[in-house]
Amino acid sequence: MLFELLMLGRGGQGVVTAGRIFAEAALKSGLFSQSFPEFGPERSGAPVRSYVRISDEPVMLRAPIENFDVAVVFERKLLDHRLVEMIRSGGLIVVGSETPVEFARSDIKWFYVDARKIVEELNRPRSINLAMLGALCSVLHLVPLNNVEEIVRRRFGEGNAEVVRRAASRVVEVEAAA
Amino acid sequence: MLFELLMLGRGGQGVVTAGRIFAEAALKSGLFSQSFPEFGPERSGAPVRSYVRISDEPVMLRAPIENFDVAVVFERKLLDHRLVEMIRSGGLIVVGSETPVEFARSDIKWFYVDARKIVEELNRPRSINLAMLGALCSVLHLVPLNNVEEIVRRRFGEGNAEVVRRAASRVVEVEAAA
Amino acid sequence: MMQVSKLTDLYGREGLSPGHTACQGCGATIAVRQVLLAAEPPYIVVSPTGCLEVVSSQYPYTSWRVPWVHVAFENAAAVASGVEAALRALEKKGLGKRQKVIVIAGDGGTFDIGFQALSGAFERGHNLLYICYDNEAYMNTGIQRSAATPLGATTTTTPTGKLEMKKDITSILVAHGSPYVATASPHLWKDLANKVRKAQSKEGPTFLHIVAPCPRGWYFDSHLTIKVAKLAVETRIFPIYEVEHGRYRINYPVPRPRPIEEYLKLQNRFAHLLKPENAHILEAFKQWVESRWNHLLKMAEAFPL
Amino acid sequence: MMQVSKLTDLYGREGLSPGHTACQGCGATIAVRQVLLAAEPPYIVVSPTGCLEVVSSQYPYTSWRVPWVHVAFENAAAVASGVEAALRALEKKGLGKRQKVIVIAGDGGTFDIGFQALSGAFERGHNLLYICYDNEAYMNTGIQRSAATPLGATTTTTPTGKLEMKKDITSILVAHGSPYVATASPHLWKDLANKVRKAQSKEGPTFLHIVAPCPRGWYFDSHLTIKVAKLAVETRIFPIYEVEHGRYRINYPVPRPRPIEEYLKLQNRFAHLLKPENAHILEAFKQWVESRWNHLLKMAEAFPL
Amino acid sequence: MYNLKTARLMTGNDAAAYAVKQSDVDFISAYPITPQTIIVERLSEYVASGELHAEFVATESEHSALSACVGASLAGARAFTSTSSQGLALMHEILYVASGLRCPIVMAIVNRALSAPLNIHGDHSDVMGSRDAGWIQIFAENPQEVYHYLIQSFRLAEHPDVLLPVGVNLDGFTVSHSSEPVEVLEDSVVKEYLPRNERPRLDYYSPATFGAFALPTHYFEFKVEQDKTLRKAGEVLDEVAAHYPSPEGRLRKIDKFNEDGRIAVIIMGGTTGTLRYAIKSLRFRDFSLISLKLFSPFPSRELVEAVSDADAVVVMDRSMSPGAPLHPLASNVATSLYEAGVSVNLISVVYGLGGREPTIKMVLEMFEKVREIARGGGKRLSRLFLGYQGDGL
Amino acid sequence: MYNLKTARLMTGNDAAAYAVKQSDVDFISAYPITPQTIIVERLSEYVASGELHAEFVATESEHSALSACVGASLAGARAFTSTSSQGLALMHEILYVASGLRCPIVMAIVNRALSAPLNIHGDHSDVMGSRDAGWIQIFAENPQEVYHYLIQSFRLAEHPDVLLPVGVNLDGFTVSHSSEPVEVLEDSVVKEYLPRNERPRLDYYSPATFGAFALPTHYFEFKVEQDKTLRKAGEVLDEVAAHYPSPEGRLRKIDKFNEDGRIAVIIMGGTTGTLRYAIKSLRFRDFSLISLKLFSPFPSRELVEAVSDADAVVVMDRSMSPGAPLHPLASNVATSLYEAGVSVNLISVVYGLGGREPTIKMVLEMFEKVREIARGGGKRLSRLFLGYQGDGL
Amino acid sequence: MRQQPSMLIPIVFEAGNSAQRSMANWRSNKPIIERNQCTNCLICWIFCPEPAIFMDESGNVQIDYEHCKGCGICAEECPRKAIKMVMESV
Amino acid sequence: MRQQPSMLIPIVFEAGNSAQRSMANWRSNKPIIERNQCTNCLICWIFCPEPAIFMDESGNVQIDYEHCKGCGICAEECPRKAIKMVMESV
Ligand SMILES: Cc1ncc(C[n+]2csc(CCOP(=O)(O)OP(=O)(O)O)c2C)c(N)n1
Ligand SMILES: Cc1ncc(C[n+]2csc(CCOP(=O)(O)OP(=O)(O)O)c2C)c(N)n1
Ligand code: SF4
Ligand code: SF4
Ligand code: SF4
Numbered sequence A, B: 001m002l003f004e005l006l007m008l009g010r011g012g013q014g015v016v017t018a019g020r021i022f023a024e025a026a027l028k029s030g031l032f033s034q035s036f037p038e039f040g041p042e043r044s045g046a047p048v049r050s051y052v053r054i055s056d057e058p059v060m061l062r063a064p065i066e067n068f069d070v071a072v073v074f075e076r077k078l079l080d081h082r083l084v085e086m087i088r089s090g091g092l093i094v095v096g097s098e099t100p101v102e103f104a105r106s107d108i109k110w111f112y113v114d115a116r117k118i119v120e121e122l123n124r125p126r127s128i129n130l131a132m133l134g135a136l137c138s139v140l141h142l143v144p145l146n147n148v149e150e151i152v153r154r155r156f157g158e159g160n161a162e163v164v165r166r167a168a169s170r171v172v173e174v175e176a177a178a
Numbered sequence C, D: 001m002m003q004v005s006k007l008t009d010l011y012g013r014e015g016l017s018p019g020h021t022a023c024q025g026c027g028a029t030i031a032v033r034q035v036l037l038a039a040e041p042p043y044i045v046v047s048p049t050g051c052l053e054v055v056s057s058q059y060p061y062t063s064w065r066v067p068w069v070h071v072a073f074e075n076a077a078a079v080a081s082g083v084e085a086a087l088r089a090l091e092k093k094g095l096g097k098r099q100k101v102i103v104i105a106g107d108g109g110t111f112d113i114g115f116q117a118l119s120g121a122f123e124r125g126h127n128l129l130y131i132c133y134d135n136e137a138y139m140n141t142g143i144q145r146s147a148a149t150p151l152g153a154t155t156t157t158t159p160t161g162k163l164e165m166k167k168d169i170t171s172i173l174v175a176h177g178s179p180y181v182a183t184a185s186p187h188l189w190k191d192l193a194n195k196v197r198k199a200q201s202k203e204g205p206t207f208l209h210i211v212a213p214c215p216r217g218w219y220f221d222s223h224l225t226i227k228v229a230k231l232a233v234e235t236r237i238f239p240i241y242e243v244e245h246g247r248y249r250i251n252y253p254v255p256r257p258r259p260i261e262e263y264l265k266l267q268n269r270f271a272h273l274l275k276p277e278n279a280h281i282l283e284a285f286k287q288w289v290e291s292r293w294n295h296l297l298k299m300a301e302a303f304p305l
Numbered sequence E, F: 001m002y003n004l005k006t007a008r009l010m011t012g013n014d015a016a017a018y019a020v021k022q023s024d025v026d027f028i029s030a031y032p033i034t035p036q037t038i039i040v041e042r043l044s045e046y047v048a049s050g051e052l053h054a055e056f057v058a059t060e061s062e063h064s065a066l067s068a069c070v071g072a073s074l075a076g077a078r079a080f081t082s083t084s085s086q087g088l089a090l091m092h093e094i095l096y097v098a099s100g101l102r103c104p105i106v107m108a109i110v111n112r113a114l115s116a117p118l119n120i121h122g123d124h125s126d127v128m129g130s131r132d133a134g135w136i137q138i139f140a141e142n143p144q145e146v147y148h149y150l151i152q153s154f155r156l157a158e159h160p161d162v163l164l165p166v167g168v169n170l171d172g173f174t175v176s177h178s179s180e181p182v183e184v185l186e187d188s189v190v191k192e193y194l195p196r197n198e199r200p201r202l203d204y205y206s207p208a209t210f211g212a213f214a215l216p217t218h219y220f221e222f223k224v225e226q227d228k229t230l231r232k233a234g235e236v237l238d239e240v241a242a243h244y245p246s247p248e249g250r251l252r253k254i255d256k257f258n259e260d261g262r263i264a265v266i267i268m269g270g271t272t273g274t275l276r277y278a279i280k281s282l283r284f285r286d287f288s289l290i291s292l293k294l295f296s297p298f299p300s301r302e303l304v305e306a307v308s309d310a311d312a313v314v315v316m317d318r319s320m321s322p323g324a325p326l327h328p329l330a331s332n333v334a335t336s337l338y339e340a341g342v343s344v345n346l347i348s349v350v351y352g353l354g355g356r357e358p359t360i361k362m363v364l365e366m367f368e369k370v371r372e373i374a375r376g377g378g379k380r381l382s383r384l385f386l387g388y389q390g391d392g393l
Numbered sequence G, H: 001m002r003q004q005p006s007m008l009i010p011i012v013f014e015a016g017n018s019a020q021r022s023m024a025n026w027r028s029n030k031p032i033i034e035r036n037q038c039t040n041c042l043i044c045w046i047f048c049p050e051p052a053i054f055m056d057e058s059g060n061v062q063i064d065y066e067h068c069k070g071c072g073i074c075a076e077e078c079p080r081k082a083i084k085m086v087m088e089s090v
């Protein structure tokens, strides 16, 4: 099994941290994992990617990830056609958005979560990444939500663990139009 | 024909210039020549060597000169046993000295010249090297004295050409003791 | 030299194009824009490696509408020396025309790794204007200490706050005998623009030190950049003055300085300074500000312009 | 700190052995000998490449009776920083003892190629004493211009005389905020010795600038070395002063300076300055001496020690 | 390989900093440069928090950073630095001095391309450009190896028969920034593994002269001695590795994978993992892999032994030696083969310059192409680029 | 070879300065270092006396000197610098930038050993330590060649199909300080030979961005292009040389001497003269000499052709690549032979490190030893030191 | 004077061509000028880091939304408070 | 503390051993102290570059002719003019 994931957000939103927490949570749940950012200079506001590989054997592969099983896109605005094309058939995508996202592919599952609203509610404006993580765990069933929550609690406190939980409960699947 | 020569004096006495003038004079007289200093940091007062090669074909050789046909030693004080040993049999040595120089080898010719006195007489305290050159030319008969005198005149003026001439006339052969 | 007095004197002279990749609200970019708006043609810009270079020259794009060259991190002043002297030589031979050389460099490339090249160029007396946009750390590599980082500021290499004082680069360059050394802030755009022109008009090496708040590295919200610059000046932390041939003038006197805390509290890099256990650092910081200001006053008194 | 008052306070403390290969009458060697006679143990000496290094450390010989290290030409202050900090670390771990680090460097290794390392070490505040023996050119490579070469002096790279002023290294280091910066001359051996001790006793980076006449490179007879040093001071060309935390004291006032020509005419490097066609350079030279002296007086007045 | 229970997720840079911390260094001096910076940041944190008792000197340039390490090392300290690319290039002069003065400094080199044009991504040009400087050069494949190799490097460097600086190379970003499981040793185990050896040092109470000036009468012997010592360090390495408490972490000169493959691929650094994956999971079982861990001293004998029976040998260089007959690694291999009198079908591949990390697809294409060449036989040397998009050479 | 009537006595350094003066450079920036300094001194004199119309910038370090040359070159000037040893090492980073930005700078490299220990005498470690920097590297044997090669270098560097920097190497002291007869061309002839070509330059009126930042999407292609251009420069060189007004002075990649000798000796630089003398005057007629004038781009084809029939091939390296299978020149030769499928009895000789210039006696002993090895046959590679006085390796 | 070489050299000849790049997706907040409050004083322009503010033909100051990154400086510094920052929908 | 390594390393362990080297043949002029004029004030010693001046057991200042290079500084600076420089014979 080799599972590949993309996270896409913007500089300052904690995209890299999100990838790393997910990989750690996977490790804690007995899976091998690897997480790496898109390499390059980081600027606040610029689109930023982060990748995760999860496998039941040691991950040796170090090639760029060109296709992925899952995409987590922090803001609907960052979604583009090319990115959607890169998701493997049968995969899924979680988008940070107030409203259901339109889409062009029906061979993948679409989810959305109003991450911004959640972090506003909980007054954690910098925790968009944690919200996206929560949503991801709840729909992916690869890494237990508990593990992520646990890491977040240890590192960022209970308030942020709540962000994770709330997002997990709020993520919504978009019904296929087709 | 390959002829090799050593000049030995002290930092500040123009040993390197002397070698170079001799090589130039040789060139002007239709011989190939090469001149090079002992390589290393130069300090005023320190013993300094300079070498000249003269040949009737282009000098390609770039090896250190370990034995020589002629040695020109600016001050008797700088003479030592090891140096005398390095002169080829049949060669000659010219020493700057007030008095005849004792020596251990009779298979070479010994000359001396009171270079210091000459430069004092002519009030050219920095021209010891030119005096030694004059003496050398007069006893060696390889490069015409004229050529050296000419170069010295052009470069350092008539007063110094006189140093060359006077030394040429004052150099004395030491009679072999044996 | 044409004095700048209103914004329309500058409008339409843009030297930097949008589409660069600086962070939202980047103070360095504002400063550089203002410099280029003011600078009088013809000129050539030299930059060392740093945020400015990286955000403006990502092949096959460039944000530079003026000739620009980047060679390495530590040698902008040396490259500029070469450009300047070469144009002088070419002009004499009828093979080219002299053009003013302007270096625009970060604090790391100026105070630290590029300092020797800078000092050498000033000693040799090249005809160039060296401008440092000072964001008080190595931002391009992710916020590490530089000699320009102020006492107490946290960076990724001074996680508990820097222990040393900010290097007094302007005094050091005055001591180099430069005909013109000045400081500026982008919130005082007119002062800045006129200083660029004045510096450019002198023969010999001149220096302009511009405060360039960095939202990413100083940890403040991107809309506050100009506010922060203003506070730096109005707290006397970043005095605005100029020195012509060793003679001083304070251009912005600040008779009633704002409390230093106002400046510090906007920026997360100083957050710990406001904690009671760090009162002694805050005190040292204040003393530093005061003693520099007093020194400046004394110099302006002893060597008035 | 024990004050040095007579020569017997120094006798028997030799740090440099004879048998080095410096030129006859080398001023640098005299200066260094005096420094080592004065310095209080334990200490470690760091030198960059240059005359001193080459004449004192020709394998398998050494003239150093004290621990000494040479790494390269441009990095003495960085090496010293490493030694200093390492000894601090080792002491804390019980693996060694702190020892004062003294850099002894030529003007090229200080004003030019080693200047950035020096500036960096001062900015970081290492506990070291940096001593520059200033023979006003790159002597080891055969007398080339350095930033310390005075206006008008000929060197092999300034065959018609240097066009630029001597870099004001002491002011530059004062501007670095050093606790102690001073000048000295070997003819004033007591002043020199006590300055070494004073500098050594301070915490932080201190600087001592010593004039070191070079018979070979300045073109004077080897017996005149001390005379030349004395004239440099008594013509006000090389003022003797000290600056503690920015406060100035002139240690050797020179109320009636000797004519500058007396100094110049001893040295062939200045021969052309005394020719009528170069009167303007001589004039500029004199003005430089005067303006520096006046600046110094003003500083001593505004910031007295 | 890993015990998932005890492993932590660490990037290559994290692992480096952690290993250095456990190695109880006394002195660190470094300068920020992407992608190495994080090592320095982590170490500043360890020092600031008191987890590591060391002096951290943030110099004003890399030239000064290495110079400070030389000073510290000669003062008796265990000294560490790290850098990348332009930083290593700026240290160039002092690299030779560090080895010439026999300073057992350890440096993490986070490999990155050299300017111009400026590029912050991974390739091996930086370290290859300094390959004559007389350092021991080790290449790690992943964060776990970075950790193990750094600890062993201190013991190797400080071994009384070695006293030479060691560089531990990790690929910029792909290893330095990739978070992966890493198992670490106990602090006390590391401490015991790294005893303090005496060596000459700067000390007022037994004064010596370091960095003397050598005339032609002495220089040659110093340099040959240094080269000899470096070559011998290969043997010392085996010994040092044999004592390393984690058997899987022991540094071997070369590491063979799928030895039965008829086509041997020689490679160093992070991309090895991708090839392992391709061979194992994508069933390129006809390829064997030789991951070179020790570049200098170059293990010619071991390499030749490993490839002499192969149908073809692919040598993958992540740098170029412009204008040279071959690129650094391939040239070393060709020379070793020549010396051994072994003649194989050699394929030189240049890949990954400026961070163009091979994708799976590229690797597969290369493997196919290589098979073709191998089948062709005969040819002694072919040259390929992997991932290059211009017109071929 | 020489016309003694018109020849002047010049050292290698004199000849270099004279050639540069005649080449009408616009810009010189350099820093003193033994044994190169004299070049810079002479040039300052030419500038001061008005014989040369150029700006001379005496920077505060070699790093800055080359940086200034890059700036000057990009501003459109014909730029020259020169250095040795530590100076070249300090320039290391900028060497790559100069070639990457395609600056046709010419540099005289007066070869000298690298520290530590400090040594000011001749060997090739300095230039070999930067051999990946993408420069064209030429080696001169004597002052006359220094003169000719420097002039041709400007034309080569500035050729529109090249635009790469060129290093002209001369041995420290033995060539740089040896006064020998040199014939020079008329100023006007040189001037005509060196026309001014247009190339992109810094100019307000046609603004361009030099030294851009390249992501992995672009870097690889730049570098391969640069390597390609460098390789092609070998052909351009032939063309440039063919136009050189002095037929004897034309730069050839390799120069063969006593071609019938059965044992081929490959060497670069000043010591060649000593070998010529030994072969010619001391009657070692069984040796042929291959003086390599062009080290980079390496003329593999020509070399292999020249030695493929030899009974043995001696490769003389005046530097070491510590820890590598072979030293730089020998490694290039072995690689070239490997590629060509030529197998000869190869003898690698390291000589002259730190200025230990071979004496006649040493050379004779070496020749005897080599004859013995050649007679022995069979062995593919032997290693010798020439003049080394420690215990053998 | 310039001759563009046929070789691939890391020089960009098209000055200022980064303007061809859209930065719109960097933005979370969007500045909106309230026309009637704006005096076209250009203060916002001189402080914009991009610049993403320009004067249209009729002399009105406008935002260039292709390049505005939404930093909010213009809104903060407008002496007339004529610019509002509006959150972009997600 | 120190352990001298078995390898050839460019370190000189014998501090100050250059004193073993004679510099006598650097000298053209020889300083001679006139004992009766000398007050043993040590001025000449503090200014000697080598140093080639020392105090003997009886407290008399002496020249070390193995190391004196004959610069003449001592003669120039002796406040009692107690040192004469004498040309060495050639
Ligand atoms: C020799 C060298 N060392 C380190 C670097 C890495 N580096 C690039 S930019 C930079 C920091 C720049 O800081 P500064 O000059 O203050 O500019 P800023 O990025 O803050 O605008 C560093 C450390 C480099 N490019 N070259
Ligand atoms: C990087 C480098 N550049 C140049 C040199 C050559 N070099 C050695 S010493 C020296 C001059 C030293 O001048 P200074 O520091 O004034 O000392 P001095 O010799 O005058 O005592 C030079 C140029 C070197 N060793 N290293
Ligand atoms: S890090 Fe700071 S200086 Fe750099 S681009 Fe971002 S805001 Fe500007
Ligand atoms: S050149 Fe000058 S500084 Fe150097 S040893 Fe000689 S006298 Fe001393
Ligand atoms: S600052 Fe305000 S008033 Fe001035 S132009 Fe901008 S929006 Fe209009």
Ligand code: SF4
Pocket (backbone or CB within 6 Å): C025, G031, G047, G048, G049, G050, G051, G052, G053, G063, G064, G067, G068, G069, G070, G071, G072, G073, G074, G075
């Ligand atoms: S929000 Fe920022 S980027 Fe956008 S127009 Fe305003 S100042 Fe410019």
Ligand code: SF4
Pocket (backbone or CB within 6 Å): H033, H037, H038, H039, H040, H041, H042, H043, H044, H045, H061, H077, H078, H079, H080, H081, H082, H083
């Ligand atoms: S200076 Fe004169 S008086 Fe004093 S000790 Fe020397 S010789 Fe004697």
Ligand code: SF4
Pocket (backbone or CB within 6 Å): D025, H031, H047, H048, H049, H050, H051, H052, H053, H063, H064, H067, H068, H069, H070, H071, H072, H073, H074, H075
């Ligand atoms: S002549 Fe010079 S070297 Fe000799 S003792 Fe006197 S001062 Fe010393």
Ligand SMILES: [Mg+2]
Pocket (backbone or CB within 6 Å): C106, C107, C108, C134, C135, C136, C137, C138, C139, C146
């Ligand atoms: Mg900065």
Ligand SMILES: [Mg+2]
Pocket (backbone or CB within 6 Å): D106, D107, D108, D134, D135, D136, D137, D138, D139, D146
């Ligand atoms: Mg000097």
